[in-house]
Amino acid sequence: MVRGANMKRKTAELNLLKHSSDGIFDFAVNLLLILILIITVYPLYFIVIASLSDPDAVNTGSMLLYPIGGKDRLLNFEGYIRVFMDNRIWRGYYNTIIYTFFGTLLGVTATILAGYSLSRKDLVGKGPITGIFVFTMYFGGGLIPTYMVVDKLHLINTPLVMIILGSISVYNIIIAKSFFQNTMSVELQEAAFIDGCGNGIFFLKIVVPLSKSIISVLTLYYAVGHWNSFFSALIYLNNEKLYPLQLILRDILIASQMLVSDTTDIESIGDAQRIAESLKYAVIIVSTLPVLIMYPFLQRYFIKGVMIGSVKG
Amino acid sequence: MNVLSRQYEPSKMKTYGKHEFYRSKWKMVSRNYMLYIFLLPALIYIIIFAYWPMYGIQIAFKNFSSTKGIWNSPWIGFKHFTTFFNSYRFWNLIKNTLTINLYQLVAGFPVPILLALILNYSTMKKLSKFAQTATYAPHFISTVVMVGMLILFLSPGNGVVNKLLSYMNLKPVFFMGEEVYFKHIFVWSGVWQNAGWNSIIYIAVLTNVSPELHEAAVIDGASKIKRIWHIDVPALLPTAIILLIMRMGNIMNVGFEKALLMQNNLNLNASEVISTYTYKVGLINAQYSYSTAIGLFNNVINFTLLVLVNRFARSISNTSLW
Numbered sequence: 001m002v003r004g005a006n007m008k009r010k011t012a013e014l015n016l017l018k019h020s021s022d023g024i025f026d027f028a029v030n031l032l033l034i035l036i037l038i039i040t041v042y043p044l045y046f047i048v049i050a051s052l053s054d055p056d057a058v059n060t061g062s063m064l065l066y067p068i069g070g071k072d073r074l075l076n077f078e079g080y081i082r083v084f085m086d087n088r089i090w091r092g093y094y095n096t097i098i099y100t101f102f103g104t105l106l107g108v109t110a111t112i113l114a115g116y117s118l119s120r121k122d123l124v125g126k127g128p129i130t131g132i133f134v135f136t137m138y139f140g141g142g143l144i145p146t147y148m149v150v151d152k153l154h155l156i157n158t159p160l161v162m163i164i165l166g167s168i169s170v171y172n173i174i175i176a177k178s179f180f181q182n183t184m185s186v187e188l189q190e191a192a193f194i195d196g197c198g199n200g201i202f203f204l205k206i207v208v209p210l211s212k213s214i215i216s217v218l219t220l221y222y223a224v225g226h227w228n229s230f231f232s233a234l235i236y237l238n239n240e241k242l243y244p245l246q247l248i249l250r251d252i253l254i255a256s257q258m259l260v261s262d263t264t265d266i267e268s269i270g271d272a273q274r275i276a277e278s279l280k281y282a283v284i285i286v287s288t289l290p291v292l293i294m295y296p297f298l299q300r301y302f303i304k305g306v307m308i309g310s311v312k313g
Numbered sequence: 314m315n316v317l318s319r320q321y322e323p324s325k326m327k328t329y330g331k332h333e334f335y336r337s338k339w340k341m342v343s344r345n346y347m348l349y350i351f352l353l354p355a356l357i358y359i360i361i362f363a364y365w366p367m368y369g370i371q372i373a374f375k376n377f378s379s380t381k382g383i384w385n386s387p388w389i390g391f392k393h394f395t396t397f398f399n400s401y402r403f404w405n406l407i408k409n410t411l412t413i414n415l416y417q418l419v420a421g422f423p424v425p426i427l428l429a430l431i432l433n434y435s436t437m438k439k440l441s442k443f444a445q446t447a448t449y450a451p452h453f454i455s456t457v458v459m460v461g462m463l464i465l466f467l468s469p470g471n472g473v474v475n476k477l478l479s480y481m482n483l484k485p486v487f488f489m490g491e492e493v494y495f496k497h498i499f500v501w502s503g504v505w506q507n508a509g510w511n512s513i514i515y516i517a518v519l520t521n522v523s524p525e526l527h528e529a530a531v532i533d534g535a536s537k538i539k540r541i542w543h544i545d546v547p548a549l550l551p552t553a554i555i556l557l558i559m560r561m562g563n564i565m566n567v568g569f570e571k572a573l574l575m576q577n578n579l580n581l582n583a584s585e586v587i588s589t590y591t592y593k594v595g596l597i598n599a600q601y602s603y604s605t606a607i608g609l610f611n612n613v614i615n616f617t618l619l620v621l622v623n624r625f626a627r628s629i630s631n632t633s634l635w
Contacts, residue, residue, distance in 0.1 A: 021536045021538070022536055022537050025434075025536070025537045025538060026434075026436050026537075029431055029434050029435050029436070030435055030436060030437055032431050033431055033432070033435045033437065033440060033441060033444055034440075036428065036431065036444060036448065037440070037443075037444045037447060039505070040444070040447050040448050040450075040451065040505070040509065041447055043462065043466065043505075044451070046466075046473060047462065058471070059470075059471040060471070060476075061471065061473065061476030061477075061479070061480075064473070064476075106354075109354070110355045110358065111355065113351040113352070113354060113355070114351060114352050114354070114355035114356070116348075116351060117348040117349070117351040117352045118352070120345070120348055122341055122345060123345060123348050124338050124341050124342045124345070125342075129352065132356075132359070133355070133359060136359050136363035136364070138615075138616055138619055139367075139612060140363055140366065140367070140612065141363070141365075141366025141368075141369055141370055142366070142370065142591070142605055142608030142609060142611075142612060143591055143595055143596070143604065143605075143608055144369070144372070144591075144596075144601050144604045144605045144608065145366035145367070145368070145369030145370055145372070145605060146362065146366040146369075147596065148366070148369050148383070148601070149361065149362065149365050149366050149369065153361075164358075164362075165362065167358070168354075168355050168358045168359070170359065173355060198347065199345060199347035199348055200347050203347075203351070224453055227455070228453075228454075228455030228456065228457075230455065230456060230457050230570055231569065231570055235592075235596060246455055246457045249455075249457045249458065249461065250457050250574065253457065253458070253460070253461030253464065253465075254457070254460060254461055254464060254574055277465075277468075277471065280461065280465055281465070284458050284461060284462065287458060288453075288454060288455075288458060291453045295450065295453065299446060299449070306510075306513045306514050306517070307513075307514070307517050
């Protein structure tokens with residue numbers, strides 16, 4: 001305790017021992033911090049307020065700092081109403097949820113199983129098996145050969161391709177492996193085995209309950225990956241009924257297709273175009289919402305995940 | 314002492330014959346058969362989706378026709394490669410792929426380190442905590458939404474950037490439609506999106522630096538800049554080298570999704586990279602063999618670079634991937 005108090009005093013004294021140039025340094029650092037904060041947050045903030053504003057205010061550039069609802073309204077929800085009236089977005093949402101749920105389930109299960117197995121020192125052939133996995137991180141068949149395999153398996157234009165393809169990442173297996181290596185002690189395993197516990201029971205009853213943090217990290221990585229995935233859908237799907245949200249978003253945001261509800265209304269084309277532009281902001285918010293909602297809850301796992309991953313396997 | 318001497322007493326060490334050695338190995342395998350079952354799902358996945366496609370690489374040296382199949386298509390040697398090397402697209406593709414990537418490396422590599430230092434040294438602790446969380450957020454935005462945002466913000470008619478330019482009495486610029494801007498937009502939007510996420514690891518390294526080093530430096534009268542240079546930078550270096558090696562292995566891979574989504578007819582000269590070209594040749598024009606050859610060429614360069622950089626890093630600093 002005495003030592004603790006000493007330490008405290010020492011650091012307090014140290015803080016007084018400021019170097020003469022540190023004042024300028026602190027000022028510059030804080031200034032940069034504020035600048036970084038503005039650059040990061042403003043574009044995100046702009047999208048939120050633009051989605052809640054009158055399209056005219058957004059298009060003329062008068063809306064820059066706070067939402068302008070127009071016509072004595074504080075906020076304008078027209079964009080959101082139109083987004084929710086669109087069938088394609090609902091279907092895309094539904095498809096993405098299905099793909100994300102099953103894909104993540106498959107990915108996390110296979111990853112912790114393989115990661116745990118590879119973390120065991122008494123696994124005969126551990127080196128070569130790890131090599132088989134790691135090699136695929138640096139070398140692959142490429143686009144067309146992979147396409148031909150998927151074609152041969154009759155997976156093209158099926159929901160299965162969206163669930164299976166990209167569901168397992170070797171990088172994540174390595175992360176899981178180093179997690180297990182650092183947390184599961186050999187003593188624990190030996191004690192369990194003496195008590196007559198086999199590998200299967202040990203994994204289910206002891207390893208899994210002790211691995212909540214790695215399971216959360218992997219779930220986060222896989223779920224975000226599936227939610228944002230666009231590449232597989234672009235290449236392996238051409239049935240619009242199976243399109244995930246990201247592909248629909250591509251059509252709306254980048255190819256500038258209009259929503260179905262725009263054309264059914266009796267509006268001039270110019271008017272529809274005017275609204276279409278601001279509707280994009282609402283689409284962005286709606287599609288990113290699940291990730292935004294999850295964000296505060298999962299935030300504490302980010303650092304953990306990156307740190308586990310950085311341990312050399 | 315007692316324990317030590319017992320451990321190293323040679324006469325007590327059990328010696329295995331070759332035969333016994335294999336028998337004990339086999340015992341281990343059969344006792345741990347469950348661990349191999351655990352490996353199966355992931356192993357099957359990579360065999361099907363990573364190794365099986367490698368068998369198909371041979372069509373890069375063949376004239377593939379779907380009626381004959383991979384095995385029976387006729388060999389034609391390096392013809393597809395020479396066609397690619399001699400095509401008028403070749404140098405343009407190489408140039409675009411390399412410039413975008415090197416630019417990305419030069420711009421994107423130091424920013425997370427600087428960000429970590431700023432977050433670590435800021436005296437406004439609460440704001441720095443908030444900034445940390447805020448800078449991670451863009452990492453989770455999908456590529457489609459990211460490019461959608463760029464198109465919206467940079468639109469010549471009613472994009473916010475051009476509105477701000479017009480307030481400064483500057484002419485509107487069609488950013489997405491002009492070749493010169495493509496790589497800048499590509500690289501800096503990437504920095505915006507990923508710098509925060511990539512800084513996590515450096516922040517962790519900085520918090521693990523022993524405080525005694527800093528205390529000693531302060532007592533010796535070192536300024537904060539001196540402390541960064543002599544304490545923090547050496548601590549960050551090994552991590553930075555590993556990350557750099559990993560980046561080098563991808564020097565020929567430009568983010569396919571983003572490049573494809575940012576492409577339009579006006580900027581194609583600057584935005585066509587090897588990966589987008591492989592996609593177009595292969596899946597849109599259905600020239601399977603030619604596309605595979607281009608992909609293989611790209612892959613081999615990446616792999617070779619990774620091995621070389623890794624060897625180089627090991628020889629100068631003892632830090633390497635393997």
